[in-house]
Amino acid sequence: MSTFFMNDRKNLVNDAIEGVILASPHKNLARLEVDPAIRIVVRKGWDKQKVALVSGGGSGHEPAHVGFVGKGMLTAAVCGDVFASPSVDAVLNAIVAVTGEAGCLLIVKNYTGDRLNFGLAAERAKSLGYQVDLVMVGDDISLPDNKQPRGIAGTALVHKVAGWAAEQGQSLAEVKALAQRAINATATIGVAMAGCHLPGEKGDEADRIAPGTVELGLGIHGEPGVSTLETQNSREIVATLVEKLQGAVDAQARLALLVNNLGGTSPLEMAQITKEVAGSAIAPAVEYLIGPAHLVSALDMKGFSLSAIALDETLEQALKAEVECAGWQPLVKLEAAPSQPAEKVSQRVEVTPSENAQVGQVVATVTQTLIDLEDALNKLDAQVGDGDTGSTFASGAKAIFDLNQQGKLPQDDLADLFALVGDRLAVVMGGSSGVLMSIFFTAAGKQIQEGGDLASALLAGLQQMKHYGGADKGDRTLIDALQPALEALEQGGDLAAAAQAAKEGAEATAAMQKANAGRSAYLSSNSLDGIKDPGAVAVERVFEALANA
Incomplete structure (x- = not known):
């Protein structure tokens, strides 16, 4: 050929x-x-x-x-x-x-x-x-x-x-x-x-x-x-x-x-x-x-x-x-390659640890749930992606879990807590997922700092994640579970209502014939049919764990 x-x-x-x-x-x-x-x-x-x-x-x-x-x-x-x-x-x-x-x-x-x-x-x-x-x-x-x-x-x-x-x-x-x-x-x-290959010839040589x-x-x-x-x-x-x-x-x-x-x-x-x-x-x-x-x-x-x-x-x-x-x-x-001195820009978040038992328990529940889900999410992702969703989420969760256990989180200041979580996830989570979750928590923390309540702040973080990531509800991503759950909270619902909304959103992804973001976007509808999006499953299980805590 x-x-x-x-x-x-x-x-x-x-x-x-x-x-x-x-x-x-x-x-x-x-x-x-x-x-x-x-x-x-x-x-x-x-x-x-x-x-x-x-x-x-x-x-x-x-x-x-x-x-x-x-x-x-x-x-x-x-x-x-x-x-x-x-x-x-x-x-x-x-x-x-x-x-x-x-x-x-x-x-x-x-x-x-x-x-x-x-x-x-x-x-x-x-x-x-x-x-x-x-x-x-x-x-x-x-x-x-x-x-x-x-x-x-x-x-x-x-x-x-x-x-x-x-x-x-x-x-x-x-x-x-x-x-x-x-x-x-x-x-x-x-x-x-x-x-070299000659025009019109196989070119084995x-x-x-x-x-x-x-x-x-x-x-x-x-x-x-x-x-x-x-x-x-x-x-x-x-x-x-x-x-x-x-x-x-x-x-x-x-x-x-x-x-x-x-x-x-x-x-x-x-x-x-x-x-x-x-x-x-x-x-x-x-x-x-x-x-x-x-x-x-x-x-x-x-x-x-x-x-x-x-x-x-x-x-x-x-x-x-x-x-x-x-x-x-x-x-x-031919001269030595020039370089120009510059000061390194770093936005590492500096916070003061503080205690809040309720917040600490929520952090522990979320992170432990994601750590425990590692193998299951990897197996699910192997069917529709590159098989690493569980490991990616677990790596981020483990880093925050350890900080929580060591008493290094500002549990009593949600703005600082979200800023720190966003900062760490950008470092320890691989690929685009880490950046997207970092955007989510960083933007949410900024909203709280400006006086927003928790539910509206989380939705603001989600909006920024959608803006930069390019995905939206219906694109067969974790957004299909996360957005309904956060909207349920904003409308006055409790964690049980949010968990139910997340579950329905995750189940809906199994019927979606086309993914518009992530590795799944390259797969045919036959490859996706009947399989939940792994990210959406992660959100579903987190809210389920919070509702049952």
């Missing part, structure tokens, strides 16, 4: 190119109308008096290469199918379309197909009278003894340096020389915990990497890595990559470091990786960060690469120059 959003596999690259052009923030891209099988994106309004820069290769490495077309970078990008080099004709047409007397430099990643097709196109263009030269990017250091190192994410750095030189009006020879200087100064190493491990040195077309690391720890992986980079670049040089997302790594993880880089052994030499971002990706590969380029004054100036293309990321000075 394909893991791609697409319409027609045959038109995937064409459609993607159109999407990139439509979304171009600088509105400076156009597709050459040459042949439907030839995919060339060019910079609009190009001045042929300057050296043209043409790059490209297989698609699937977005934003490379179309994302680097624009002022200060590429003049044209030639796009092959996914992971397939563009044809000789496609490259030749790109050269002819953008090249004037100043000439054209081809920037090619060191893969056989690209070398051959771009190389032959260059020779044919020369035979037509065009001045064309070529540089080959081979920044991959995963195989140090390889005579033909692959061109990977460092290619974007070469695009940037050469683009600056061309924009300055330098000659073809000068642009090529500076591009080659950038190539010689650049090293890249990548790692992934999963390969992408899942070959064993759980808990990563492969070092995967190619950007999904080629297997050169070794396996028995870890997925970000700090350990970055340390391994950094060690290899330090052995490949000038140990005395100032560096710019590109943190490149290979396609399938989340922004959260990329931020973590960037933090690890900033604390790694190479950090003292790093003057600038580029990214974290997608620059040269490998479809949805779950991995990243690090590219280091040794800076001199010219390369630094070239990399820092502004461009008009969507794919490039500006350099950021």
Whole structure:
């Protein structure tokens, strides 16, 4: 089964190119109308008096290469199918379309197909009278003894340096020389915990990497890595990559470091990786960060690469120059992460313990009832939720029970008592339940402090809980039992009347076919039919216990 959003596999690259052009923030891209099988994106309004820069290769490495077309970078990008080099004709047409007397430099990643097709196109263009030269990017250091190192994410750095030189009006020879200087100064190493999935294919090969491990040195077309690391720890992986980079670049040089997302790594993880880089052994030499971002990706590969380029004054100036293309990321000075001092805000409730035997007994009854109900409520919740309602209520009840037993509650001051209960429940009860009950008691305490009676204060607390929680009576929650009980008290009823109202409210939830809050909201009516809401049952049993006390 394909893991791609697409319409027609045959038109995937064409459609993607159109999407990139439509979304171009600088509105400076156009597709050459040459042949439907030839995919060339060019910079609009190009001045042929300057050296043209043409790059490209297989698609699937977005934003490379179309994302680097624009002022200060590429003049044209030639796009092959996914992971397939563009044809000789496609490259030749790109050269002819953008090249004037100043000439054209081809920037090619060191893969056989690209070398051959771009190389032959260059020779044919020369035979037509065009001045064309070529540089080959081979920044991959995963195989140090390889005579033909692959061109990977460092290619974007070469695009940037050469683009600056061309924009300055330098000659073809000068642009090529500076591009080659950038190539010689650049090293890249990548790692992934999963390969990439090809459009329209099952992608079993992408899942070959064993759980808990990563492969070092995967190619950007999904080629297997050169070794396996028995870890997925970000700090350990970055340390391994950094060690290899330090052995490949000038140990005395100032560096710019590109943190490149290979396609399938989340922004959260990329931020973590960037933090690890900033604390790694190479950090003292790093003057600038580029990214974290997608620059040269490998479809949805779950991995990243690090590219280091040794800076001199010219390369630094070239990399820092502004461009008009969507794919490039500006350099950021690597500095210690700033922090700003601030005083911690705390609203811990300070109260004076006091005694009131009647209130103490009510607290004991409520809390002991909820503690005793833990297993029963968990079993009930396991049918309609995640099975933890009993434990959640019991944890809060146990904390208040202990304070009551230790004589630490302001039993004779209901405003303070409710404020303290609200404060503790927000700390000891898990999930949203703790926050909701905290809101309930805190708001009720405030109402009592302002002179309200107990029943109206509890209803005010309920109203605030409904306001912030979003649930209401009829939504199959504890409110279906709590609201009728509190309304019975407000209307002058005793605890027996409140208990009866809570019981009827809880029983009503068993007939409700749809929950509109909590985990039960994701269940079908068949899963809920005939089962009381656990929160409503908790309220029912508490009022029953109070009425019988």
